[in-house]
Amino acid sequence: MNGNKLVEHLQSLEVPGAASLDGADYDWIFQAKDTAPLANFLEWFTKNISMRDLITDAELDVYNELKDKGEVATGQQLEEMESFLSSVSSSLTLTGNCTQPPVTREEQNRLKDQLQLLNKRKDHLNMHKMSLREELRRSNKIVEVTENKLRKKQEELILASHRNSSAEQNFTKTLDSYIDKFRSFNKTPPEEVQFLSQLNLKEWYGEENKFSQTLQTYIRKQFPKSVRVLAGEENHTDYYLLEPNNLDFYLVCGEDQTEYKHNVQELNRITKLLCETEEGRLEGLVLQARRKAEIEEADRMLTAIQNNQLPSTLILLQKQLGETQAGVAGVRREGEEQRRVMSGLVEEVTQMEAISTISGNYQLILERQNYILTKQNLVLKQMASQVSRYSWVTIALNMESESIKDILQHLLKYNSIMVERSNNSKERMTLLKEMTEDIENQKASGQLPLPLQTLSQLLPSPPKPQKVVTGNTLGTQIATLQNNVKVAQELVSTAKNPHFSRLDKMSSLCEALETSLFGHPGSLRSLPEAWLQENLAEQCLTLENQAWKLKYKLLHLLKQRDEKKKILQVNPTAREDEKTWTAKFIMALD
16 A cells, blocks of 8 residues: 555545645655554555545435424334344245245235234334334333432431431530530539529528627627617617618717716706796796785785775675676686697797707717718628528529539430430341341352342443444445345346245245244244234224334424524523423324
8 A cells, every 4th residue: 555546546536635645645654653553554455445435516416405393214223124134035035045935916915914014013013112122212211210219329328327326426425425515514613604593502601690790890890889870779788770760869978888877867857947947937927926016916906995986885895896806717717728829839948859859969979870871881792792692592593403404404315316316227237137137148159139139220330432434344334235236136037036935035035034023933823813804904004104204204393302402501591492492392292
């Protein structure tokens, strides 16, 4: 092989521009070691490619039209046709040696009808076979989709199991931390305590008792024993704080109990003396005025008697005596009224004098009282702070007891859940042990375990290697077709021979058909008689034609669907067009 042969072959194929090529320019391709694959290809090209393998532009246009309509056979269909032709040609070669006596025309017509029915039935079986293959292809797609879904579900299940295990581990750690806290409830150092009840409150109670004692000592020092003792009260043993009601009558107090009693006695004496003095003075003044009036009246009467001015008649004397008695009664009534008025006046004067007597140094006593009230407020604040501390500790302990009760309830609940899960885990481990024993027994007996059988069904089968179509394969197919054509020509020439019996020809065709349908001749008698009925055959033929039309339509739609998928991969925004086309596709199938 050299460059001149390559150029001559290209010129024989009428390749454009091949006439201007020089073969010597391409000799290096067949001489270099690195170009051995290319040299082998060019050698195969010159030996196997001829003008019969080239197509014109018109033929290319026709092919593209058929391809667009979905009428181009696939490689698998071509292989089936080739195998069928080879089987028919091999079966027809047997007809040349068959010699039978001539048959009547009626027998020939009957055999023709049977052959026609068988041909129709054969076409129907081929269509059914193709539909089954299409259904198998769809089922394989469904199985693949189901396997992918199952695989995703298994992955999700594994992920969920992993998350569940992690959550259980975290929960176990948290639960252990709580349990450790309760186990070391009374052994935890003060800097690591989690609850108030873990602290030793005895020291705190001791400090509060010290505070109470200090406060009592302060009260005793700041407030004397007689601070709450009133005038006329004998009980002065308790230590009470001063009340702010009627402060003026609480100011009579001294440095000690003796001075206080002396002041009280002096106050009582002065009050009694004032009452007696005022009453005696007023009574003396009234008595003096009455005596003066009596003396004046006696002098007037004496003067009247001396001057003989008294009435001489008894009636007039009685009248004057009555008037005098009425005047005396009025004077007595007025005296009683004056006595009542004098008593009220004495009380008011006594009170005024008593107040002026006991409030001689009122400013000093008021300052002392303000000092006592200030200390009283301080003591009240300290006592309120102590009560608030006790209240806070009580409230905190109550709240902590409620929270501890809630924690214990949750722990009991989680404990029951963990016990249930532990029991379930034990049951699963028991089942796994039993399954492991069964698998070991099956392995020992040479059987494939059931889980592996199920897994083998679920896992996708390895892809079948496709045959590589090469020039040698095409050449072999072309040679086979040529041989089949030659055999067919010989059969035709033999059929034209008058010595060849048509009955033998029909029998041989039936045997070939039986062989192609059932694998071996002689099976025609096993077919049902209903298959040979003419009406059924016509109906089957009609259905087959409809099925072929539906198949072509479906292939065309599938082709459009693949194109839509490619467009969708390039342009993701065409999702709505793809949905619209899918709806039309479903309507077309209906």
